[in-house]
Amino acid sequence: xxxxxxxxxxxxxxxxxxxxxxxxxxxxxxxxxxxxxxxxxxxxxxxxxxxxxxxxxxxxxxxxxxxxxxxxxxxxxxxxxxxxxxxxxxxxxxxxxxxxxxxxxxxxxxxxxxxxxxxxxxxxxxxxxxxxxxxxxxxxxxxxxxxxxxxxxxxxxxxxxxxxxxxxxxxxxxxxxxxxxxxxxxxxxxxxxxxxxxxxxxxxxxxxxxxxxxxxxxxxxxxxxxxxxxxxxxxxxxxxxxxxxxxxxxxxxxxxxxxxxxxxxxxxxxxxxxxxxxxxxxxxxxxxxxxxxxxxxxxxxxxxxxxxxxxxxxxxxxxxxxxxxxxxxxxxxxxxxxxxxxxxxxxxxxxxxxx
Amino acid sequence: xxxxxxxxxxxxxxxxxxxxxxxxxxxxxxxxxxxxxxxxxxxxxxxxxxxxxxxxxxxxxxxxxxxxxxxxxxxxxxxxxxxxxxxxxxxxxxxxxxxxxxxxxxxxxxxxxxxxxxxxxxxxxxxxxxxxxxxxxxxxxxxxxxxxxxxxxxxxxxxxxxxxxxxxxxxxxxxxxxxxxxxxxxxxxxxxxxxxxxxxxxxxxxxxxxxxxxxxxxxxxxxxxxxxxxxxxxxxxxxxxxxxxxxxxxxxx
Numbered sequence: 193x194x195x196x197x198x199x200x201x202x203x204x205x206x207x208x209x210x211x212x213x214x215x216x217x218x219x220x221x222x223x224x225x226x227x228x229x230x231x232x233x234x235x236x237x238x239x240x241x242x243x244x245x246x247x248x249x250x251x252x253x254x255x256x257x258x259x260x261x262x263x264x265x266x267x268x269x270x271x272x273x274x275x276x277x278x279x280x281x282x283x284x285x286x287x288x289x290x291x292x293x294x295x296x297x298x299x300x301x302x303x304x305x306x307x308x309x310x311x312x313x314x315x316x317x318x319x320x321x322x323x324x325x326x327x328x329x330x331x332x333x334x335x336x337x338x339x340x341x342x343x344x345x346x347x348x349x350x351x352x353x354x355x356x357x358x359x360x361x362x363x364x365x366x367x368x369x370x371x372x373x374x375x376x377x378x379x380x381x382x383x384x385x386x387x388x389x390x391x392x393x394x395x396x397x398x399x400x401x402x403x404x405x406x407x408x409x410x411x412x413x414x415x416x417x418x419x420x421x422x423x424x425x426x427x428x429x430x431x432x433x434x435x436x437x438x439x440x441x442x443x444x445x446x447x448x449x450x451x452x453x454x455x456x457x458x459x460x461x462x463x464x465x466x467x468x469x470x471x472x473x474x475x476x477x478x479x480x481x482x483x484x485x486x487x488x489x490x491x492x493x494x495x496x497x498x499x500x501x502x503x504x505x506x507x508x509x510x511x512x513x514x515x516x517x518x519x520x521x522x523x524x525x526x527x528x529x530x531x532x533x534x535x536x537x538x539x540x541x542x543x544x545x546x547x
Numbered sequence: 548x549x550x551x552x553x554x555x556x557x558x559x560x561x562x563x564x565x566x567x568x569x570x571x572x573x574x575x576x577x578x579x580x581x582x583x584x585x586x587x588x589x590x591x592x593x594x595x596x597x598x599x600x601x602x603x604x605x606x607x608x609x610x611x612x613x614x615x616x617x618x619x620x621x622x623x624x625x626x627x628x629x630x631x632x633x634x635x636x637x638x639x640x641x642x643x644x645x646x647x648x649x650x651x652x653x654x655x656x657x658x659x660x661x662x663x664x665x666x667x668x669x670x671x672x673x674x675x676x677x678x679x680x681x682x683x684x685x686x687x688x689x690x691x692x693x694x695x696x697x698x699x700x701x702x703x704x705x706x707x708x709x710x711x712x713x714x715x716x717x718x719x720x721x722x723x724x725x726x727x728x729x730x731x732x733x734x735x736x737x738x739x740x741x742x743x744x745x746x747x748x749x750x751x752x753x754x755x756x757x758x759x760x761x762x763x764x765x766x767x768x769x770x771x772x773x774x775x776x777x778x779x780x781x782x783x784x785x786x787x788x789x790x791x792x793x794x795x796x797x798x799x800x
């Protein structure tokens with residue numbers, strides 16, 4: 193039972209982890225993440241890395257869609273831009289020492305992504321809701337179309353894709369999944385913290401204000417032009433970082449990996465996890481990645497390893513995933529974050545009143 | 548302080564405002580009244596920058612602000628509330644009020660990401676300021692952590708006033724601050740408005756249908772009817788004006 197609001201200064205009241213249970217949850221999770229690479233097998237390692245990469249992108253979509261209320265169905269394009277920029281810049285600056293290359297290339301990829309984000313964000317000043325979603329969708333088609341063009345093929349590899357470099361941080365070559373896990377986890381946690389911080393200040397509050405009531409935000413001195421574009425830039429930058437890690441993680445990238453499927457996966461993870469909440473993307477990514485795995489295991493057990501039935505695994509995964517999404521929209525529109533909030537609330541009140 | 552001269556505004560064939568002229572004097576409460584559809588809210592929207600007038604000027608402290616956007620008017624020191632409460636429903640009371648401090652704060656994107664350091668100092672200073680100057684003043688300390696959706700209508704109106712006060716406005720526009728309130732809530736709100744004027748010396752312009760309140764607290768009243776300004780003066784003058792009586796009660800047979 194945590195009772196009373198016994199705080200002596202505003203600093204204590206403004207803390208994010210303002211009770212024992214939240215601290216336990218967050219620090220406990222971080223400890224688990226630190227232990228994980230020592231106990232996990234190769235497949236678990238692969239899943240963890242994929243989740244980390246996806247998480248950074250979903251945090252980006254959360255800034256734009258969850259907090260600023262601008263729906264985008266084209267964020268896969270920013271991941272593509274981040275990934276391809278990483279490859280292109282790495283080849284361009286191949287004269288530089290390998291150890292410092294990622295330290296230059298990753299920020300550049302993020303900046304390029306953010307700049308494209310600002311351009312794609314321009315229609316948001318005129319159109320909202322579904323119309324904006326379609327505009328971003330169009331932008332993402334244009335990006336993949338350009339990547340596939342023969343004209344750019346010498347740099348992007350066209351439809352055949354292109355081999356990616358290995359990350360090398362000051363002489364430390366990250367050529368195994370376990371080593372990439374370290375980089376991905378550190379960056380994912382940093383970006384998650386940065387997003388959390390953003391919404392403790394005037395910048396993040398301005399985003400939420402635009403989402404909730406744009407004319408009222410304007411009357412308080414918030415420039416819609418400036419903050420909508422800033423939101424687009426930040427979310428594109430996050431996706432760009434995710435793309436850069438994607439490029440370093442896989443040996444080869446293909447344009448088709450960044451099409452509508454990815455954009456929808458980002459939005460789906462956000463909806464399942466909880467829009468406009470810091471931990472929403474974390475829970476969402478966990479579900480989006482783990483549910484298909486669980487179905488695979490369950491199907492394997494149910495069919496007894498029969499190859500005849502194994503071909504149904506794919507369709508079943510998609511159907512269950514679709515049902516899951518619909519269930520969330522109907523039963524828990526605020527996502528898993530809402531469920532964890534409830535659990536946390538009753539934990540704080542335990543052993544007294546629940547709810 | 549805030550003056551409107553020869554303001555004309557029309558939507559297609561509808562002439563919402565036809566030559567409105569008045570000045571809200573510094574440190575005084577000015578009321579705008581008129582029957583439904585008289586153009587009161589249109590006037591407010593033209594003053595706060597949502598509508599561009601066809602003709603005429605809006606001046607703020609001598610500066611012509613007719614063509615500048617609403618967010619720039621906010622940084623000059625103009626705040627307003629809305630007739631149909633325009634709070635941010637996804638946030639707590641505290642965050643709503645903090646948004647009032649937006650133009651006074653300086654935190655940029657990168658220091659926001661970092662938070663610790665300048666951004667944190669600024670946030671805590673803002674928190675102290677609104678706690679001591681606004682929340683305490685409007686007696687809403689018991690609801691500061693509540694989400695907006697949990698509050699009664701009267702309290703929501705008060706939170707909206709709090710958000711406007713957090714801007715430290717020089718001119719405060721109140722669009723029907725007591726609409727839909729019972730007598731007790733109206734009396735509370737009237738007292739708060741007078742307190743704001745007295746304690747902060749804010750110039751207040753308000754639109755209201757509650758005649759008792761308008762007559763009680765305003766020092767100057769402007770009467771609109773069908774977009775035209777039919778009278779202006781002290782409450783006593785206006786209430787005796789035949790044009791005003793006709794607009795409200797209809798012509799005597």
